[in-house]
Amino acid sequence: MSLAADPLAASLAQAADDQAWRDTAKAALAEHRARLQQAYAAGEGVERLIARQCALTDAFVVSAWHRCVDAREPMSLLATGGYGRGELYPLSDIDLLVLAEPKIQKKHVAAMSRLFALLWDVGLAASHAVRSVRECVDAAKNDIATLTSLMELRTLAGDDAARTELIAALAPKKLWPPKKYFEAKREEQRARHARYNDTADNLEPNLKEGPGGLRDLHTVTWMGMRLYGVPGLQALVPLGLLGGDECATLEREWRIIAKLRFGLHLIAPRREERLVFDHQKTLAALMGLKDEDDNLAVEQMMQGFFRAAATTLRINDRLLQRFEEQLSGETKIIEVEPGYVLRHGYLAMTDAGRLAGDMATVLHLFSVWTRLDTARGLHSETARALAESLPTFKPYREQSPEVRAQFIAMLSGPKAVITLKRMARLGVLARYLPEFGKVSGRMQYDLFHVYTVDQHTLTVLRFMDGFLAGPVEGFSLPHEVVPRLRKPFLLLVSGLFHDIAKGRGGDHSQLGAEDVRVFADAHELPSADTELLVWLVREHLLMSVTAQRQDISDPDVVTRFATRVADREHLDYLYLLTCADIAGTSPKLWNAWKDRLLADLYTATRYALRRGLEHPLNADDIIADTRNMALAKLLDEGFDEAAVQGVWTTFPEAAFLRYRPEQLVWQTKGILAHAAQSSQVLVRGHDSPGSYEVFVRTHDRDGLFAALVATLDRLGLSVLDARILSSTDGFALDNFQVLASAHTPDPVRIAQTLHGALRDPAQVKPARRAMPRQLRHFRVPVRVDFDAVDAGDRTRLSLVCTDRPGLLADIAQVLRTHRLRVHDARIATFGERVEDFFLLTDENDRAVTDPHSLETLRSALVACVEGEQIHGKSASAR
Structure with missing residues (x-):
């Protein structure tokens, strides 16, 4: 222990009053936490760290109890749940149960309030209950979580006979019999896994509750206790329910995950079970991991967790299956083919020992499993034999031609992907x-x-x-x-x-x-x-x-x-x-x-x-084909050719090169349907939910692109692609591909809002929103490049940087401030990385070539994406 329990107990006992006790306890806790962090960084085993945390907590809790309750009172203080199990982490709840008859409870209401206030005041999160044995039984009858927490009891103060009496009252013969308990806990685990998409491989995994996390180990431990009356996983080995190798593996994976959780509690400012980005790098450093080429310290740490969780899940599955098989009492065995049977609905080999070193037999096993639609899975004993045989399997380079042909036949056959997934989950694919x-x-x-x-x-x-x-x-x-x-x-x-x-x-x-x-x-x-x-x-x-x-x-x-x-x-x-x-x-x-x-x-x-590549595509041919196909569609729908051609006369040739025929049909129909309006705004949804296309035709003027982008951003729409064209009669023809967020209104409201922005584009400014938590931990170096395109008539701006809310709207505002016109935009976001491309000209539609102007623009863009305030003229251009 970082502080000897006896000296600490003596110091606490000598405290003159409650405030002095609090001061002593707070100082001891702070020193204890600092020493724990030093020990953790030095590589001390997690078992010792947990034991030190538990022992010190015992000293505080018992001292507070004796301060508030006379030792002669018929009351007992018990640790329950994880604290009762002796598995306590720095920020874990301290689960306490005070056992006393109702009349004694009433007598000590003030004492209990004082006790729990003392613990909370010094930073010990005490989760408590004050009940009689009868009240505990009543609560456990209605709530399996309560029963489970009461299955792990440890007496801290008072008569230990109360604990014995409670254990007897909660026996399986009296409530929650084994089969009912098993089914309820198994369903609870399934529901818990579903909340995490049934995978441990989340970017920010929950070390306690997620699939393959500590709770999965606790669940099979509780089942063993309830079903067989044993104290822990090791006790299942003599019963033949858990192999010695499986038990050792679970203990190894527990150490990995528990060490991560303990470290997370040391560095987190508050209780946190998710290994979020905020803490991943800090924890990897505390563990002493170092960055390597193409393998960051944080990636090493996370790979250790993901592998441990995957192994835990595999053995958890096997144990659940064995428990279920024993509880069912079914012994029916159905032969599938020589050497293979269905046992309790699971595929089993009659001689699983044949698997060792024999990849041909392994592949045949998976082939039988693939053909057998009725199998619930692989029988636990066969799965265990397979796991034990993994080190004996040679990689494909050392396999016979017959085995390699067998593998290709599997890939070529039905359900190949299902088989590969099963092989991966059971570790076979990594061996082959x-x-x-x-x-x-x-x-x-x-x-x-x-x-x-x-x-x-x-x-x-x-x-x-x-x-x-x-x-x-x-x-x-x-x-x-x-x-x-x-x-x-x-x-x-x-x-x-x-x-x-x-x-x-x-x-x-x-x-x-x-x-x-x-x-x-x-x-x-x-x-x-x-x-x-x-x-x-x-x-x-x-x-x-x-x-x-x-x-x-x-x-x-x-x-x-x-x-x-x-x-x-x-x-x-x-x-x-x-x-x-x-x-x-x-x-x-x-x-x-x-x-x-x-x-x-x-x-x-x-x-x-x-x-034929010897006949490269010709822009004139594409334009002609696009016009003809779009016109034929419009004529089929009854539109007047003269009216259509009247609209298209104002369209630039680039419109027939950049838009598909069906887009031109949609745009033309919208313009003709709303010809009396000075501006047309069209919004339509794509086949997939939350994906829209927006077309705006309005008088071309300064600040239009920036205003449209800022408005789309305010509507919760992310711009994926923008086609910015100008008509021959002074109109802007802007087309956007956008994705909606949870707060995006319906298409009618989107169109109405855009119409409103068009009344005075100069007044539309980018919104300011907080940076999402996850984005704060990633930084992409800003890169701004310029080059001439389109025969030197356009300047292409390439921007690579870190994403943030409203970034595109801010960039558009910078371009607006520098009196630049945007003619095309390609917006690409890859997680936290943004790669945007814009085709620009000055306000006279000429390429931007002046080195000083480009350098000034570069500096403004860098300042913008890094969040600095941009100062410039209010005058703007598209």
Whole structure:
């Protein structure tokens, strides 16, 4: 203990009054916490740290009790829950139970108030109850959480016989019998896991309540206590319910997670069970971890947690299954095929010892499991044998040609992705494919990648599996592309390898391409398949980068992309891989705009390839085709050709190059329908909820773009893409792709608000909002670049920086202040990283080339994105 208990108890006992006691206790607590932090940083074991925390807390609680209650009173003070178990963390609640008969309770109301006030005043969060044995039983009958907390009791003061009496009164024969308790706690765990999306791989995991966290270990411990009357997990080993190796593994993973939780409590200013970004780097430093090349200290720490949680989940599943099997009493065994049976609905091997060192048998086991739709899962004993055999499995390079052929057959067969997921969860995939094992539990410290690399890979495979099965909601083209795939399993292999080299240093795309070549050669894939896989892994970011960072309405962009793709087969596979990769990065990343963007690039590239790369796309041809298709649609709907041509006469040629025919139809119909109005504002939703397209036609004037962007920001709309054109008769033709937030009004209200902003754009200013907590912990170095485009008629501004609320509106305000016109904008956000592109001219529609003007603009933009106050003239231009 950091402070000897006896000297501390003596000091507390000698305190002249309650205030002196508080002062002594506060000083001791502060010193204790400082020494705990020193011991933690020095690497002291978490068991000793927890024991020191518990012992010191006992000294405070017992001293306060004796100060308030005469030792002769028929009252007992008990520790319950985690405190009763002796597992106490620096900021944990101190769960206390005072056992006394009702008449004694009434007599000591003031004493109890004084006791708990003393503890709270010195910073000990005492969660307490004052009850008789009968009252405890009544409370436990109605609430399983109360019963569970009373299953772990420790007498702190008073007669220990009261604890014995309470334990007897709560016996399973009297309330919450084993089967009922098991079912309730299992359902409680399922509901708890669901709150965390059934995965431990969250960027800010809850160390206590999340899947694979400490609560999962507590749950199986409580079940063992209730079902078998044993004091802890170790006592389940002699009963044959838990293997010695499994018990040792759970104790090892507990130490990892408990050490993280203890450290979190030391550095957090208040009680916190989530390992949030605010504390991750600080905790990694306290643990003594150091940054390495391509492996930050915080990433090392988080990988340790994710791996520990995954292992805890696996053994938790096995234990729950064993408890359920024993409680059911069912012994029915159904033979599936020689050597395999269904036992209590779970697939089991009659001789699981055959698994050791035999990957062929392992793959056959998964094959049987895949074919057996009725199986509830893998039987716990077979799963345990599989886990014990993992160290004996050799990687694919050392396997026989027959085993490697077996693996390719599995990838080519039905339910391949389900099988891969099962192999990954049970640790088999990491043994067969060691590169996958290296990214298991590996997180990337940013807001863009919300999954660990292995979970991202499995999510990508799940999307691919959906594409192969048929139409998937939110994706417009994959179901049309899939039937043309020569070998669909090659798509899965590309997904398996596309990020497999992350964290090794260097370009993960290049390194992954080398890995997949070795894999393909070892599995004797035809050279054409190998080269396709190598190209897909090496170029898996090509389509995403082209679509999101370049103007794909530009024929030159499409031609360059088509040249790198080279043929239809590469395009088909790359398109499907790109869709799955983006959608599998974050649940919030895929949207209707990205779907349309990739579909447009795919369609344009397919046309370019069909036309032949020796005949590059011609802007005049595209403009003519777009006009003809849009006009035919409008005539079919009964519109007058002269009226349509009257509108289009004012449109610049770029409109027919940058917009799709259906967009032109929508815009033209809106203009004709509201021709009497001085401005037209159109808003329509996309197929996916919360995604809108906004078109504004209004008199061109200074400050218009800045006003529109600021208004969209105030409406809770994030701008993804902006097309800024000018008509020949002095009108602005501005088109925005936007995403809604929870506070965005309906389309009618959006249009009305934009109409209001158009009355006096100069008066619309950016809103000021607080920075979200998560964004505060990430900083992207600001980069501002300028270059000439469009034959020197435009200046392209490239801006890379950290995202924050209202950033685009602030940038637009800077451009407005510097009297610059915006002609196009491409807005891309990748987690905390912003990569925005703008096409600019001065107020006379000329490129900005003056070095001094560009340097002044650069300084203003840097100051803007870093949150400094921007001073400038109020005059502005689009």
